[in-house]
Amino acid sequence: MSIVEQELVGRVQPVTPPPAPARPARAVEVRRDTRSIKRTDVVAVLGALVAAVALTGVLFAQIAPFSGVVGFIAIAYPLFLALYALLVSLEENSLTVRDKVVSAIVHSIAVVAIGALVVIVVYPVVKGWEVLGYANFYTDDMSEAGTLDPLEYGGILHAMVGTLEQISIALVITVPLGLTTAAFLNETKGVFTRVVRTVVEAMTALPSIVAGLFIYASLILLLGVERSGFAAGCAISVMMLPIMIRAADVVIRLVPSSLREASLALGTGQLRTVWHVVLPTARSGLTTSVLLATARGVGETSPVLIAAGFTPYLNLNPFADAQVSLPLATYQMVSSSEETMQTRAFGAAAVLMTLVLVLFVLARLLGGREPGNLSAGQLRRRAKASTRDRARFTAPTQRGES
Amino acid sequence: MTQLTSAPEDVRRAEVVDPPRRRVALSGGVDRVFRATLRGAGLTVLALMGTVGLFLFVRGLDAFSVAGLDFFTTESWEPDSHRFGIAAVLVGTLLIASVALVVAFPLALGVALYISEYAPRRVRRVLTSMVDLMAAVPSVVYGLFGSTLLQWQGSDIPRWLSIQFGWIPFLDVPQADPDNPLSPTGVYATSTFWAGLVVGFMIMPFICSVMRESFTQAPQGEREGAYALGSTRWGVIRSVVLPFGRSGMIGGTMLGLGRALGETIAVAMIISPIFVIQPHILGAGGSSVSALIAQRWGSASPFGLGALMAAGLALFLMTLVVNFAASAVIARSRSGQGSDA
Numbered sequence: 001m002s003i004v005e006q007e008l009v010g011r012v013q014p015v016t017p018p019p020a021p022a023r024p025a026r027a028v029e030v031r032r033d034t035r036s037i038k039r040t041d042v043v044a045v046l047g048a049l050v051a052a053v054a055l056t057g058v059l060f061a062q063i064a065p066f067s068g069v070v071g072f073i074a075i076a077y078p079l080f081l082a083l084y085a086l087l088v089s090l091e092e093n094s095l096t097v098r099d100k101v102v103s104a105i106v107h108s109i110a111v112v113a114i115g116a117l118v119v120i121v122v123y124p125v126v127k128g129w130e131v132l133g134y135a136n137f138y139t140d141d142m143s144e145a146g147t148l149d150p151l152e153y154g155g156i157l158h159a160m161v162g163t164l165e166q167i168s169i170a171l172v173i174t175v176p177l178g179l180t181t182a183a184f185l186n187e188t189k190g191v192f193t194r195v196v197r198t199v200v201e202a203m204t205a206l207p208s209i210v211a212g213l214f215i216y217a218s219l220i221l222l223l224g225v226e227r228s229g230f231a232a233g234c235a236i237s238v239m240m241l242p243i244m245i246r247a248a249d250v251v252i253r254l255v256p257s258s259l260r261e262a263s264l265a266l267g268t269g270q271l272r273t274v275w276h277v278v279l280p281t282a283r284s285g286l287t288t289s290v291l292l293a294t295a296r297g298v299g300e301t302s303p304v305l306i307a308a309g310f311t312p313y314l315n316l317n318p319f320a321d322a323q324v325s326l327p328l329a330t331y332q333m334v335s336s337s338e339e340t341m342q343t344r345a346f347g348a349a350a351v352l353m354t355l356v357l358v359l360f361v362l363a364r365l366l367g368g369r370e371p372g373n374l375s376a377g378q379l380r381r382r383a384k385a386s387t388r389d390r391a392r393f394t395a396p397t398q399r400g401e402s
Numbered sequence: 403m404t405q406l407t408s409a410p411e412d413v414r415r416a417e418v419v420d421p422p423r424r425r426v427a428l429s430g431g432v433d434r435v436f437r438a439t440l441r442g443a444g445l446t447v448l449a450l451m452g453t454v455g456l457f458l459f460v461r462g463l464d465a466f467s468v469a470g471l472d473f474f475t476t477e478s479w480e481p482d483s484h485r486f487g488i489a490a491v492l493v494g495t496l497l498i499a500s501v502a503l504v505v506a507f508p509l510a511l512g513v514a515l516y517i518s519e520y521a522p523r524r525v526r527r528v529l530t531s532m533v534d535l536m537a538a539v540p541s542v543v544y545g546l547f548g549s550t551l552l553q554w555q556g557s558d559i560p561r562w563l564s565i566q567f568g569w570i571p572f573l574d575v576p577q578a579d580p581d582n583p584l585s586p587t588g589v590y591a592t593s594t595f596w597a598g599l600v601v602g603f604m605i606m607p608f609i610c611s612v613m614r615e616s617f618t619q620a621p622q623g624e625r626e627g628a629y630a631l632g633s634t635r636w637g638v639i640r641s642v643v644l645p646f647g648r649s650g651m652i653g654g655t656m657l658g659l660g661r662a663l664g665e666t667i668a669v670a671m672i673i674s675p676i677f678v679i680q681p682h683i684l685g686a687g688g689s690s691v692s693a694l695i696a697q698r699w700g701s702a703s704p705f706g707l708g709a710l711m712a713a714g715l716a717l718f719l720m721t722l723v724v725n726f727a728a729s730a731v732i733a734r735s736r737s738g739q740g741s742d743a
Contacts, residue, residue, distance in 0.1 A: 070558040099634035106520055109512025110529070116603055117536045120547050127550075180443035187440055196444045201729045203451045205657060207664025207721055209692045210454065213714040216707075217457040238454075241447060271436035292538065299540020301667040302696055310700070327542040331667055334546060342550070349543050360535055 044087040045104070052080035081105070124353055128346030137347055142312035151340055156348045158314040159329035162229055163355075165318045166308070166325055167298050169233025174240045174297075175290060181241075182248035182286075183274055197249070203242040211239040212306030220307065227309050229318030232325065235303030244293035251285030252278060284366060284375075291363035295356045301327040326352040455718060462712030464705065473712065478677045479694065481702070481709035488713050493679045494594065494689035495717070498669060499662040501598025501683060506606040506658055511651070513606070514613035519639055530614070537607035545668035548600035553591040553672060560590040560684040575685040592674040594688035600672060601665045605658035612657060612732060616650020617643050653732035660724040664717060666692035691717040 056076040084104055089097045130151065131137050137155040145154025185197050215235040219225045255278050263273040279286065309322035310332050324332070326348050333345035466473060468484055476487025517529050560575070568574040575589060620643045628638045644651075669690050675697055676687035695710050695717075702710055 070556070070562050074562065095634050095637070099636040102636040102639070103520065106512050106516050109509055110516040110521075113509055113513045113536075113606065114529070114532060117532055117539075120539060120544060120603070121535075123547050123551060124543055177443055177446060180440060181447045184440035184444040188437065188444075192441075192444065196448050198726075198729070199448055199451050202722060202725045203454075205660040205664065205721060205725045205728075206451075206454070207666065207692055207717060209666045209695050210458070210664065210714055210718045210721075213695070213711055214454045214457055217461040217711060218453070221461065222457075238450060242451070245447065269431070269436075270433040274436070292534075295538040299538070299542065301540070301542050302692070305667075305696060306699055327540055327667070330542050330546065331671065334550065334671065346546065349540075349546050352540055353543055356538055356540060357535075360538055364531055 048084035051083045052076045124346045124349035128350045131343045131347035141314040159324050159326045162323040163325040166229050166233040170237040173237040178244035181245050185249045186252045200242045200245050208239045208300045209302040211235050212303035215307050229323035232304040232308035235307040236297045240293045240297040247289030251282045255281045287366045288363045295359040304328045458715040462715050465709040465712040481706040490677045490679050491689045491691045491694045495691050497594050498598045502602035502662040505602025509606045510609035514610045518617035533607045541668045545671035549671040553596040557590045564684050592686045594683040597669045597672045600668050601662050605661045609654040609658040612654030616647040620646035653728050656728035660721045664721050669693040670696040
């Protein structure tokens with residue numbers, strides 16, 4: 001068996017039908033794999049890379065008055081593409097050359113994007129590493145620490161408490177309202193439903209600062225609510241609602257209509273169909289939509305800035321006085337010119353980033369399944385439930401006989 | 403129905419008189435309450451979302467009536483001496499959004515193509531998650547990255563651009579002295595360019611996910627047809643994937659534009675506000691509507707708050723128009739995708 005064939009067997013690919021037995025015994029034709037990476041490809045990439053770097057080095061050092069890392073990359077990259085095209089064109093036709101060059105560009109863009117993500121996520125952790133080791137960073141607020149105090153004083157407890165309280169308020173508002181609205185969009189038809197769906201879709205990109213302004217104009221100026229954590233939670237929920245509704249709407253729409261129809265055909269009402277069939281089927285996706293909206297809401301700065309204001313003190317009561325949140329604390333502290341304050345800002349950002357990461361990973365672990373695609377635990381529970389049902393169904397007949 | 407066409411005459415007649423049946427009554431009782439609850443939730447959300455503009459308008463009315471039409475032509479922002487307008491900040495917002503799109507579009511296109519066409523299946527899932535994660539990273543973290551690291555360490559980029567391409571009117575930096583290698587890097591920081599670059603990275607995942615979705619919907623049959631005609635992978639992308647994903651690309655980009663217009667904190671952290679129209683995107687100083695609101699909110703007088711509300715209303719209307727257009731385009735691109743039957 002040749003290497004190519006072994007590869008074919010190992011892969012999960014649409015298998016070609018076996019050659020018809022009636023055919024005369026010919027040498028078995030090996031299926032050609034057009035996608036496999038040949039050695040010349042690797043060599044061409046590496047060669048072009050080395051040549052481009054070397055050539056740019058010569059240009060920089062000997063010939064032209066260029067300078068700087070950016071200039072180096074800006075010259076080396078086109079050179080790399082040109083050299084790569086040249087190397088490929090030694091063996092292949094122009095179609096293949098174009099294909100390979102585009103492939104190289106797409107791959108390098110993907111690498112750049114992933115690199116940017118990693119750098120952005122790791123950067124606050126690296127810069128705030130120093131402060132993350134102090135226990136008081138998690139147990140103190142900034143009431144007793146001035147801007148000049150060393151890292152042994154002060155912390156971000158007030159911001160953590162604020163973030164938790166505000167996001168809880170926002171969740172208490174958005175989860176029932178958001179999920180009900182998502183069910184509304186799927187359970188009813190008509191002009192009104194379409195209007196709501198259109199408005200919600202357009203609001204998914206509502207600038208968060210406008211959400212803050214809206215709460216300030218309505219809740220604070222009109223209804224006389226104080227600038228407080230509660231107002232901030234409301235502002236965050238205005239921002240989160242459309243995101244959650246949209247995601248939940250998409251998930252519920254994926255529930256197979258055959259399930260819904262089966263339930264209705266058994267004589268179930270609409271409420272019970274939604275409660276016992278539609279929502280449980282879409283549960284994993286709904287969890288994901290809630291968690292992802294939470295991750296977005298936790299990181300919002302501007303609604304809190306507008307609706308709650310800044311304070312260095314710990315404020316446990318979300319209904320009175322200013323209350324700060326993690327992103328707002330980061331924003332305020334990084335604008336200070338003191339090194340220690342900036343380090344605290346990075347520490348707060350790292351804590352925030354960790355929170356978002358945890359939410360995100362949870363969303364991926366719990367959710368991300370297609371509707372009806374069950375986890376092992378769900379399967380077990382379902383098997384248990386049907387055993388119970390069977391016992392229940394068979395029990396009366398036994399009683400009737402005895 | 404088609405099988406019945408050859409049925410005897412009388413059966414066919416019976417078929418004709420049988421009208422399509424309607425459900426006479428929806429199930430009542432609890433379900434009626436349930437439907438009322440659903441409608442109520444829909445109405446609440448609609449009311450919430452619908453009154454955003456109304457409230458901003460009512461609160462900004464004072465400022466509007468003082469400034470009149472000058473609100474759209476004045477560059478400075480001094481509401482307490484009644485000289486304020488959004489000409490400079492609006493232009494700044496549009497410039498930042500343009501830079502962001504110039505950065506985000508090729509990135510998003512490349513990543514979306516990589517995920518849908520090049521990546522092995524396992525990498526595809528991981529990469530999709532990573533792009534989603536990038537969308538969930540708080541904007542303050544992007545802002546930290548841009549304001550404390552990128553614009554100081556990366557001052558080579560605008561310097562190089564302004565020296566090489568200074569003949570393009572947008573890209574020259576009048577304050578800078580390119581011949582002096584020791585010139586301060588400050589003239590290249592806090593600029594529209596950096597704000598736009600960071601915002602571009604922020605909106606990239608949103609554009610990318612719309613693009614990816616529309617690319618993966620390109621029909622398999624036509625892809626295989628193109629391969630069968632001897633096409634390379636690039637040929638398939640050019641002749642099948644991109645044409646099929648075109649409205650997704652346009653819609654996703656407009657969605658990104660809507661986000662870029664409204665992005666607040668990262669922009670506020672990076673630019674230092676100036677209130678003149680600043681066409682030199684690489685030079686220090688810039689402005690945007692949302693950054694103006696965030697930076698001036700704490701110190702504004704009651705009338706100043708009204709003026710900021712008016713500015714917020716302008717921003718809101720702008721993003722709303724862009725978003726409606728975007729969702730219309732995306733909806734058209736999805737129209738071929740039927741739900742399960």
